[in-house]
Amino acid sequence: MSIRIQKTFEALFALEEVRGLFRESLPTGFDPAEEAAFRQKIAEVKAILADLEAGTGTPKVTKIAGSIDLRTREEEAINIQPIQAAGRLTTEARKALISYGDGYSTCDACRKPFRLDKISKPGIAEFHADLAKFVGMDHARVVPGARRGFQAVTGTLVNKGDTVIVSALAHYTEFLAVENAGGVVREVPLNDKNIVTGEATAQKIEEVKAETGKFPVLVMIDHFDYQFANEHEIKEIGKVAHQYDIPFLYNGAYTVGVMPVNGKAIGADFVVGSGHKSMASVAPSGVLAMTEEWLPKALRTTSMVGDLTKRKFGIKEVEMLGCTLMGGTLLSMMASFPTVKARTLKWEEEVQRSNYFIGRLLKIAGSRVLSEYPRKHTLTKVDTTGSFDTVAQTHKRRGFYLSDELSSRGIVGEFAGATRTWKLNTYGLSDKKVRYLADAFCEVAEKHGLAVEK
Numbered sequence: 171m172s173i174r175i176q177k178t179f180e181a182l183f184a185l186e187e188v189r190g191l192f193r194e195s196l197p198t199g200f201d202p203a204e205e206a207a208f209r210q211k212i213a214e215v216k217a218i219l220a221d222l223e224a225g226t227g228t229p230k231v232t233k234i235a236g237s238i239d240l241r242t243r244e245e246e247a248i249n250i251q252p253i254q255a256a257g258r259l260t261t262e263a264r265k266a267l268i269s270y271g272d273g274y275s276t277c278d279a280c281r282k283p284f285r286l287d288k289i290s291k292p293g294i295a296e297f298h299a300d301l302a303k304f305v306g307m308d309h310a311r312v313v314p315g316a317r318r319g320f321q322a323v324t325g326t327l328v329n330k331g332d333t334v335i336v337s338a339l340a341h342y343t344e345f346l347a348v349e350n351a352g353g354v355v356r357e358v359p360l361n362d363k364n365i366v367t368g369e370a371t372a373q374k375i376e377e378v379k380a381e382t383g384k385f386p387v388l389v390m391i392d393h394f395d396y397q398f399a400n401e402h403e404i405k406e407i408g409k410v411a412h413q414y415d416i417p418f419l420y421n422g423a424y425t426v427g428v429m430p431v432n433g434k435a436i437g438a439d440f441v442v443g444s445g446h447k448s449m450a451s452v453a454p455s456g457v458l459a460m461t462e463e464w465l466p467k468a469l470r471t472t473s474m475v476g477d478l479t480k481r482k483f484g485i486k487e488v489e490m491l492g493c494t495l496m497g498g499t500l501l502s503m504m505a506s507f508p509t510v511k512a513r514t515l516k517w518e519e520e521v522q523r524s525n526y527f528i529g530r531l532l533k534i535a536g537s538r539v540l541s542e543y544p545r546k547h548t549l550t551k552v553d554t555t556g557s558f559d560t561v562a563q564t565h566k567r568r569g570f571y572l573s574d575e576l577s578s579r580g581i582v583g584e585f586a587g588a589t590r591t592w593k594l595n596t597y598g599l600s601d602k603k604v605r606y607l608a609d610a611f612c613e614v615a616e617k618h619g620l621a622v623e624k
């Protein structure tokens with residue numbers, strides 16, 4: 171690599187580190203030690219740029235970086251957007267993206283047997299093995315989003331007219347995966363606490379058998395759902411599925427990458443996770459993992475032979491359509507993986523911060539939490555009809571006054587204009603930022619005449 175290109179990359183990487191430090195600091199401000207690190211990084215970037223610009227005919231890095239439409243939302247603000255929180259890239263992933271952003275870059279060193287999960291440079295094969303271990307399963311494949319994991323499983327197990335059990339809070343992509351395979355969904359109803367239980371799942375299975383004469387072919391349930399982020403009885407459901415000898419798909423879109431997940435201990439046949447939702451990875455990315463038993467079926471290799479040419483593609487896996495994530499998406503997953511693995515061990519702290527924030531929000535008279543409480547997750551659905559919405563009723567900006575107030579305090583990501591029921595996520599915020607967030611909500615409440623219990 172020429173010195174110039176190498177320097178350009180160095181500068182871009184250093185800039186990413188600066189952005190990373192920036193993300194940590196705003197809007198609550200730097201601690202002195204952080205500030206020193208920040209200034210040092212800036213000096214490094216400047217030195218590299220000066221070096222580059224001193225060279226003849228060197229493209230200015232500032233110009234290259236400047237031509238990218240930088241999205242500053244998460245650099246400059248606390249972002250409480252409900253579904254982006256754990257998908258935000260690490261600095262390492264951002265650097266990987268710069269390096270591997272071009273097309274098939276993962277495939278530079280693809281050698282026989284010509285399949286993504288066999289590539290050893292960069293260490294994609296090893297990453298697959300690590301991923302399987304990470305979720306307590308035997309085999310893993312990367313997929314373009316959790317939805318493609320569902321699709322691979324339904325493509326394997328569901329025939330026309332077959333029934334699949336999902337929850338009454340299932341994500342739409344689960345419905346589509348079943349429909350795509352020609353099946354039909356049957357939803358397990360929620361109990362009075364908005365929880366899917368093992369017992370209700372067993373009842374639904376019996377109901378399907380009584381009505382159709384056939385047992386469902388798959389039970390697919392979310393550990394935490396996307397509407398309330400309530401925790402469902404995943405172990406009991408896994409047990410029930412096995413009692414009926416029905417394979418169980420554990421949807422970990424909101425768990426894999428943020429909390430420890432052990433698929434086998436849960437009794438899952440398949441574990442699905444979402445890279446862009448919970449693994450600090452570029453979209454679309456995700457993981458499908460399975461037990462040894464399912465390998466020959468779900469990851470069956472092609473037997474197709476060209477009728478004219480007699481061509482065969484032997485090792486390519488049908489449900490994966492051969493290979494899946496072939497560039498920056500995969501490398502971003504890999505680059506974030508060490509951080510992701512480590513952060514799952516700190517899940518309890520995340521939950522504590524979530525509870526701290528919701529506890530403070532509930533001190534604003536008229537506010538309610540619609541998710542189970544105390545929280546077991548950082549994503550929460552709240553109801554502020556009795557608090558912030560009472561102000562919106564007469565405010566000239568209606569519900570947007572709350573967004574205005576929040577954004578002026580460096581907080582973004584709430585559903586703009588919504589003051590009744592809405593969702594937020596505190597994942598990844600430091601103690602300091604969560605305190606700042608809670609103070610900001612209380613301050614806005616008091617400013618608009620709402621009572622706040624001290």
Ligand SMILES: Cc1ncc(COP(=O)(O)O)c(C=O)c1O
Nearest residue numbers: 315316317341343392396423444
């Ligand atoms: C519970 C749940 N499952 C699955 C998905 C789909 O995930 P992906 O976007 O990775 O396909 C989502 C997306 O929002 C979700 O909330």
